[in-house]
Amino acid sequence: MFSTSSIIENLNQEEGLEYKKLCRLLNLSKKTDKAKLDIALRALEELEIINKNKDNEYFNVKESNHLVAKIRCSSKGYCFAVRENNNEDIYIKENLLNYAWNGDKVLVRIIKDGVRRRSPEGVVDCILERTNQILLAKVEIIKDEVYGIPIDDRILAKIKLPKKDEKYKYNPINKNIVKIEIDLFPIAQQEGNGHVIKELTLNNNEKLDTDFVLSKSNIHRIANVQNPKLTVSNQQQRLDLSSKNSYMFKSWETENSPILPIFQIDKIKNNSYKLWIHTNTIAERLDLINKKSLQIFFDRFESFPLLEKWQNYLSDEICNAAKFNINEINDAISLCIEMNSENEIINWSFHLTKVKCSLLVENQHIDALLTRKSKARITSRILKPIKDYIEDLDKIIEISNEFRKNQLLDGKIELPKSNNNIESLKEILVHNPAEFSKEYFEPLNNNDIQTYLSPLLYEANSIWFNHSNNYGLNNASYISQELDYINVTEIIKNSELIDSNIELNDNGTLSFKKLVELCTDDNKKRILHKILFNVVRDNEVTLISNDNTIDDSKNIISPWTLPSFDFTNLMNQYNIYNMIINGKRNKSSGGNLINIMEKESWENVTWRLYNSSTLKSLDLLFNSVMIDKINEYKNKVRQFKSNMITIKKVRKAEKFIGNKYSGLIMAVQSYGFFVEIPELYVEGLVHVSTLSNDWYEYRSRQNLLIGRKSKNSYKIGDVIDIKIIKVDILKYQIDLEIV
Template sequence: MVTKIEILKVLREDVTKPIFDFDLFKLMELDKKDSDEFLEMLDELEAEGKVLKTKKDKYGIPERFGLVSGKVQVTKKGFAFLLSEEAGVSDTFIPAAELNTAMNGDTVLVKLTKQPEDNRRGEGKVERVIKRAYDTIVGTFEASKDYGFVVADDKKMGRDFYIGKKDTKGAESGDKVVVKIIKYSEQNRNPEGKIIDILGKAGTHEAEIQSIIKMHGLPEAFPKKVLRQADRIDTSISQEEIDRRKDFRNDLVVTIDGADAKDLDDAISISKLDNGHYELGVHIADVTHYVQERSKLDVEALKRGTSVYLVDRVIPMLPKVLSNGICSLNPHEDRLTMSIVMEINEHGKVINQQIYESIINSNERLTYTDVSDILEDNLEGKDLSKYDYLNETFIYMRDLAAILRKSREMRGMIDFNFPEAKVVTDEEGLVTDIVIRESRVSNKIIEEFMLKANETIAEYMYWLELPFVYRVHENPTEEKIAEFNKLIHNFGYTIKGNLEEIHPREIQKLLNQVEGKKEEALINKMMLRSLKQAKYSPFNDGHFGLAAQYYCHFTSPIRRYPDLQIHRIIKESLNGTIDKGRTDELDVIVANAAEQASKQERIAEKAERDTVDLKMAEYMSNYVGEEYDGIISSLTSFGIFVQLENTIEGLVRMVDLVDDYYIFDEANMLYIGEHTRKTYHIGDELRIRVENVSIKDREIDFTILEKKE
């Protein structure tokens, strides 16, 4: 079985000139049975811009032709940058006139016209569009007599889309619409499209939420064939199935989740052994028993990659008959699970572990609030005496979680501490409040237990040397840490040591220094922006933020595809069914799952942020003219961002600073008045007024009333 990595390796190291696909196939000494898969992977590599196909149908690596592959990131001003995944290739500037029909997000091949030098980026022009990022766009329709235009919600699209009179589908001015792109933009010509869906009037709740869903290509409804397969699943549990599993139904097992959670995919059991060690059981819904590999359900789950949690709805990875039904660990019901039982000593070290295909029957469906109230002795006005029989369990949970946390702190894990906004909506989805999300003692208990299970599973599987999907977080670049160091210098802090090989412990030292201070949230946020994003990978490259050598996602197979995939591998390993052929097959499967899940995770995160930004703008539209205290959260060439106590950010535009002409000193991250020498730094406290809110653009404008000294 062949992989994309192997194809690229041969093209880079063993091929000296463009080569036909059949010659490459022979060079790699592949079996005839692999030919279809080989050609499919070659096509995918071409679509990704990692391989170039010439007009004579020969293949080569783009850099051998003097080209760089990557994705175009278009700015609101029209020019763009090429973002390449190639090692050592910096971002390349592309003038608007050199985009050659490329639009934001497109995968392209770029020819360098100016080499990078000193601190200046290289410059290039798009030679070929390899893959379009979008074949549809979402925007607001504006009608005229004989035609219309759609203004895209994504401002990086740069141009409005021309809609011919016959292609308006009856849309009226102000309608939020979905447009099928017919013709991509050319020099001095707008792109063309036809309206295929009308979402409602711009500015209304459902139309705006639907526009975000459509813009990110999120699949709301499941295909009928997937739903039919889900409905046909046998939810009964045979005695034969029970007999082959570890039976935990007589153990004290509970779930702890949010009060409104419907998909309960993790449960815990805990006891104290005679030697003083703890025995912690983490029991996870066995989704793979119901979702078979390559089934319609499995293919759809991989396509979605993750459940998406928008402010007013969830777009699930699996149909609700599974996620809220037979795979949800509801109390007093037999449920099939995958369990890891760990013996943990007083230092938080796992002494022994056992992994089982199992069955449980949860005793209680507990909530974070109730468990926290019990452990924090906050029972005023509440009667939780029905849980008295669990008091010893709660104490064990609290004590073990404290041990595990101390162990992680000692090895240097990073513990970000900044407020997270929670949008409160009514039944119609309209925002009623923006509050700070609570993280109490029970939330932290479950977090510690899930982290320990994930780490233990990852290490166990690593030493088995089987294909696996790891959760990795690469070390930050020296440049990013140096840039962050310059920013925090304004607050009187610095990260010391070798910035090229920074240890997470040094970052945590800084976060401890700022704890409880006014700049804490800002420095936490700036630090987070300086780190790379975690991703899924078939390679165990460690997790920088957790200071963990081994890490994976095992605990949420209802809502994350990598968890689902590694459950299959674990089960096959336990049953001894992985031979050489299956190992080769799994190599391809896990690489594909890691790549797809990482991509879908980014899309989900962006969609979730967009709906939060929408609701924040909607909320603040009720408070135009009101005054608040805030703190400068970031500075840009076009204005000052100010964050309020409820985490909402607004922009003070440079043109609205009317008491002087201000210069943006990017090197020192400050604004300075030409005549008054008045300065604005990150972290400065301000009194602001809400000046204007655009729900459509999800933008909030502030005016500075006073700088607090």
């Protein structure tokens, strides 16, 4: 099924596209589908978004007065069109939404400019892409008609259902909600229509939590993953390293978790070392420069844990072919990092290799290695079976520590993960060493060996960005944001996290990093971490091309080391493979060959690496449309993981309704305050309406609630006694009251 967005994406502003070719690109062959396309094309012409040239070919209008945006609605009915690049949001009145829903991608036209502090106002002229093809709803009877009322109160609509779906009428005791597939979105005077495809009875039924949260996050559960046809890996240029020992560091326990890279360490002259990072060769096994092949990935760009197993974006066939099994030779795409005796990087090179994993290093090993009393004498029953590998492992861990120390000196910060003792969340909370969308690192942790991979992979990803950028290649990257946007003074004032007697820098301010260091009290630390988790922005994948101006390449990485985790890694790994195979190594056929995969080789290259055909193929992968789709899916996955953790905490609290606990106030709002129960590692809301002993008003400057008569106050950091009174599974909410 095509969308308006897919029509526009297949057209450009320079060259026209004939109707038949557009149908082929959209995979339309049925008359009914072509009839829908005709309607869409006429509408887009009327709106002056597209046009036709003299040859009857379609193209996008250059000077369109429409802006691409996403609709964001509040539960109170206020709606805004949110634009990219932090441009000002556009206020959309409900009657000008034209039935666009929260999350929909739209074309907006500004009808009233913003003045002073008021946002500009606009109207939705075209819905490019619908976010919700399936809705979670309660079935209700309204005037003898059956309707689905979305449980997401930001969706300002109701869906008419067939009479037979009356049997799913909502029962508050059972909490039976339904999944509705939309047959017809509302338009003009026509109501939206749909039908129930599944009932979810959530009361005391944790088995349905995953399905519920997936649906609420607009992610489909994929039963059978289909991928492009598997090809045989290249065997001609491979460096055989299979006689060397390589090690996999793994905390994930689920069998189908992403395939981690393996590490090899070689000692060379003058106490220098070569660290080899061998990654699973997935990119060279797939045809990634075919438009039809790429479209297969458009409904999934990332692997993520579903508690009991992972939902992978790659098929089992591909993962099994690329998997590193113990003592089995397999192909890899590898990075060799050469370091001096101070663990400083002095050289690097990329290779196609053949490798063999010698040992799976687990949490018990890392803990035993780091806590052993003597390095000379091995007495641990855990370490004795791997005593021949210990010297290598010690050096890899040493390098990881050194890399992290340097990363922190460059301005990065560490924030620990929040505490958790819910067994079902164990896999989802294991550190993902390929997750770089956060502006902070998780500290190295003896209980999670994968935290020791992050400094190594971060450096490897940084190296590839540096290498490819010097050659002018496109890349999918993360650009680290400076933390200047965080108002440290406001955090201190509102939370009283540190003493007033502090030493400021030369500018009379306190750095973000210094704030974290000065907060020493355990309770205040927990509050600070909570505040920082909320205010630190997520990074999105960015397309880096020749058109970008790079101010500080130290803050940019191009992930490639875990291609089984997400499509961003796969794209960049394909870039490396393509450069090894197709990159031009000399100016003319008789000239000296240059190893273009080695550090600083670009200084000797004065010719184009690729011909125009190869560059055109790479543009299929590295373009803004692809990057937008990746970011959209990643946002859904982030929402899923966050909500999965929350619903399991709500389920836990549900078992202790009526129990009394001592809690810590973590945040204060005008409607109440949030209290953490350290004993359970859950957080709930004390609503202001439950404070019946007085009338409480919110003082924003002091960030507290204070009683008008009693002058009793509640502020961040107060320890109070509370009771769990109610939970709401549908809203992920825990309600508390003071005792």
